[in-house]
Amino acid sequence: MPATAGATSGRRWVQVRRSGVYLLGRLATGVVTLLALPLLCYPRYARRWANRHRDRAGRLLGTPVAARPEVGVAGRPWADAATPRDLLWLPVNAVLGVTLGLLVLLCVGNLLPAAVATPLWWAFAPADRPRLFIDVPVNDWTTALTLGPLQLLLLTASAYAGFPAIARTHARICLKALSPSANEQLTDRVAVLTRTRAEVLDAHGAELRRIERDLHDGTQARLVAIAMRLAVARQAFADDPRDEQFVAGLLREAHESAEAAMTELREVIRTVYPPILADRGLAGALTAVTTQCGVPTRLDLGDLGRVPAAVEAVVYFAVAEALTNVAKHSHATSAVVRARRTVAGLSVMITDDGTGGADERLGTGLAGIRRRVLALDGVVDVDSPAGGPTIITLELPCG
Known part of the structure; x- marks a missing residue:
């Protein structure tokens, strides 16, 4: 006492x-x-x-x-x-x-x-x-x-x-x-929502084009190659059922191509909604991300409760992007990820002891984090003075 x-x-x-x-x-x-x-x-x-x-x-x-x-x-x-x-x-x-x-x-x-x-x-x-x-x-x-x-x-x-x-x-x-007055707040809010809506639409269009390109250039091309190999194998077997070595080689190549196509398809799906979120929830996904980070990272989780899927995806991608920046650019020796459920929603803070100076205009992924969070009516604050530390705070509504 x-x-x-x-x-x-x-x-x-x-x-x-x-x-x-x-x-x-x-x-x-x-x-x-x-x-x-x-x-x-x-x-x-x-x-x-x-x-x-x-x-x-x-x-x-x-x-x-x-x-x-x-x-x-x-x-x-x-x-x-x-x-x-x-x-x-x-x-x-x-x-x-x-x-x-x-x-x-x-x-x-x-x-x-x-x-x-x-x-x-x-x-x-x-x-x-x-x-x-x-x-x-x-x-x-x-x-x-x-x-x-x-x-x-x-x-x-x-x-x-x-x-x-x-x-x-x-x-x-x-x-x-x-x-500001209530009218000014409403005007500013409308302006922010208009801007973020346009940014989300642009990002959505770019994401669809990326997915379409990945499917067209990767998975679809492999499926076409598989179909061609199976057609050649079928024709070869019809022409000479005794040529088992040639048919077996075609089937082996088709099988390997099918596995590669499945891998590419899983990668495309992961960028849309990571399966780890469905399998292990937000806590498990954040644990995996922090464990795989190239910088020693401590995860501090409170009782997160039930979090909407859209918020889970944004938090997962934001934390993953932030820790990637830490590993690539910050020269940090340690990082901390804290997540707490608040009255207003979900609060996430990513801190590192690096050199600081993070700037959204330099293409370090911060702009993408902000765009994802603002799309859900959230708030992003980046505090990164020269010399560090860098603190990224996300506030997302969970209503």
């Missing part, structure tokens, strides 16, 4: 420190906003400034914040629907950030005089003696040993109780002020 209490207290102090740093940072950005207000009123700069605050607020709250693009209306930045919110955030941040930041600065700034006044008040000249509770001079040990610890206790308790709550309040106000 004491160990648990100590761990809880330790986590709380970490929150206090993070919250204090966050609020002091908002004080700094509030001052910068006031000084650079004319420049920040330009929509493109206002968007970048607002995005910076959204990212910090999301990290403090532990809430994923979807990235917002640059002001995208070519030649008409004022026509962007989010521009009014970005501009409104400027005075809100200036007032709110400076006010709350000054409270933190006042609290932290008065901790130092209390810490110094308690043991060292006598080292100062009478005119320069430290003061407690703003204007109480410390001229004797009685004052130092009573008011000093009392000020330390009160300010420390205020920081412990207040900093996290104040920081969360600021972060929530930030996200609320910069969040």
Whole structure:
């Protein structure tokens, strides 16, 4: 029990420190906003400034914040629907950030005089003696040993109780002020669905053409060769039933070609819906994928429950593609795949300790992963700074 209490207290102090740093940072950005207000009123700069605050607020709250693009209306930045919110955030941040930041600065700034006044008040000249509770001079040990610890206790308790709550309040106000309205969310959603629908149709057409090409150039060609060999064998047997060696050779070649055709056909079927999913389920399929990865990979599975077949296929292909990238490009020494069932659906995270720098534009398969996930109304987040680590998070609905 004491160990648990100590761990809880330790986590709380970490929150206090993070919250204090966050609020002091908002004080700094509030001052910068006031000084650079004319420049920040330009929509493109206002968007970048607002995005910076959204990212910090999301990290403090532990809430994923979807990235917002640059002001995208070519030649008409004022026509962007989010521009009014970005501009409104400027005075809100200036007032709110400076006010709350000054409270933190006042609290932290008065901790130092209390810490110094308690043991060292006598080292100062009478005119320069430290003061407690703003204007109480410390001229004797009685004052130092009573008011000093009392000020330390009160300010420390205020920081412990207040900093996290104040920081969360600021972060929530930030996200609320910069969040789109219901109509804007609906418009954005329609745009995303329109784009993903077009991408899915293109991908579906390309996949059908690939399957048709594989069947035509591979399996169909082998079946034609088998038919021709069987026809020659049949004719040879009819012409001379005693020529068993020639007929046996044709039948052997036909048998080998049939086995090769079956192998190719299974490979085509596997790319449509992997049989391992039907045989062993998502957990078994992920186990097989991680075991076969060229980099040591740990699989951490929660209780996945019942997952729709379409979601299983997307997760399987996404994890397989991500681990292929890890083995080929990341120079990683280890990777982790975590899958959890959440209230909203299925959450999958693929992490590696490689060099990072993964970019969808370089053709590393990330674009294909995103396309598959978006087709099911899911969300993909790729965090891959230079130097690593790379974290790919998939959120898929399972309703």
